[in-house]
Amino acid sequence: MKFSDLLQETYSSLTVNKARSSLTILGIVIGIGSVIAMVSIGQGAQGSIEARIQSIGSNLIQVTPGAQRGVGVQVSAGRGSAQTLTQVDADAIIKEVTLAKAVAPEISKRYQVTAKGTNTNTQVIGTVSAYPEVRSVEIDQGSFITDDNVRSLARVAVLGPTTRDDLFGQGSDAIGQTVRINKVDFRIVGVTKAKGGTGFGSQDDMIFVPLSTAQRFLAGDTYVTTISIQAQDQSSMTEIQQQVTDLLLQRHNISDSSAADFSVLNQADLVATASSVTDTLTILLGAIAGISLVVGGIGIMNMMLTTVTERTREIGLRKAIGARRSDISTQFLVESVTLTFIGGVIGIIFGWLAALAVTQFAGITTSISLMSVSLAVGVSAAIGIVFGYYPARRAAGLNPIDALRYE
């Protein structure tokens, strides 16, 4: 039997009962559509979380103070709030951890900031000149804090674009103007580029000042809140993490690493953890949608079995005039694969529209990959074969004599 004849037979038999064929296709459309939409939500979430983590900086290791538990004290201070890391620790890391490409200690706290009558509450970060490199911050106007600024306790500030907008108005030139932080005047020397993004701490709503100045005039002590270390490359991260941990344990006179009063966070671990969470999310969403796909497949099988019964006499006739078993089974298989293929294509379109709608109205990032589309097409064709196989076999196996007598 020629392929064109096969298509003609398929077309004529599927159009006999249009309502039934359409409803069966609808089952597959819903199945494939929801798989596409759900997986796109999962993959979108994964993409945006990974991008967010990468935007903090690349090959980054962060040391933050942990909870120090004194003898007999049952209540520990919250992680990150403890004051266990000092300027000296940072200097020691710079000196001894040779694999580190750059080290940027910082001290951060929220302050009320005023400028010419406007005022805002924002994060003030005292840091050093290496910060932009380590944390992927780019300068839009002016310059960042220099080593000289840090040495000379200069009262200079670099503003994030959001802070600049809040204090001086959208897009205005703030260089040379003055902001007052905690009753101390700072001259503005630079504005950073917008990084975008909201969520855990906007990186655009910040003021950077020299670390020494922040310690002297704002905090009044020499503790630091975070030490960011940039590794040469991905492969040296684990080693740096180990060196930093050993060094700080030794400096803090702690012999048991589980009692460490600081924590060393590796960005790769963070990405891996987030990825595993979003992977699970994607699989979960995909599995829920997959159930409806299976139900759709059962719909196909149901329809094909009904069709085989209805067309028993026709099958008998076809066999009597010389159709082989394979002619009959191929015809029924092509019918079911056609149903699922049409359903798959429409389903992809619907799933894509649904993903767009989710992005538009719910503000959730979605991402449709070529992989998920080709998987959907493959799966729908496979469903046609799997669920069409039994009915096709049944049709092909009919005895022509009995089939011709069937009423």
Place this chain on the structure above:
Amino acid sequence: MIECENIFKIYKNGDEETTVLKEISFTIKDGEFVAIMGPSGSGKSTLMHIIGALDTPSSGKYELDNHDVSKLSDDELADIRRSKIGFVFQSFNLLSRSTVLRNVMLPLVYSGVSKIKRDEQAKSALMAAGLPEDRWNHLSNQLSGGQMQRVAIARALVNNPSIILADEPTGNLDSKTGEIVLGTFQELNHKHNHTIVLITHEPYVAEHADRIIHIQDGSILEDKKNSKKRVVHNHDN
């Protein structure tokens, strides 16, 4: 040419054996018009299935054009049916949602004949079966019973088979239309030299053939030339 030699057909149902056909032997030469006649339950349908390569005998030998057909597989039997046998059924068995032409072409579709050639062959078969040309593109369920049976005859002819097997072809038709259909068979036999085997339970229908094989209780009761052949003259179709 059909050669049956000592054909038995036995159905087994558990321990019980039913002999439907026993010691059937006959030869039908090319160009003959033979009626196989017998009451219902005589085994004539089973015999037709064996002659039509729809079934195989339990024992004995059946040769069609000197090919032994008695021990072939399902698919090999399908090949024989496709190339050597044309069926005409009591209930026509047309595809109702397809056109007349498409119905007639169907056997050629399974033989893989090219579109142009099958169109040609289908049209000449319809011509031979005497269906008016203005009906050729109708859907087959828009035709009258007599016209449907002619489409079925054209479908049986289209492969240019060795034999045409007609199973009670007039059973669903009124007597006048039945007469015309029988006339068509006579014409195909007479003018185009087609071998025709007509299976019927009615002596009146059987009398349109040149030879009558009378079957009863699974055996041949009588096999003789029909001396009082009824000849139908179809002047108009």
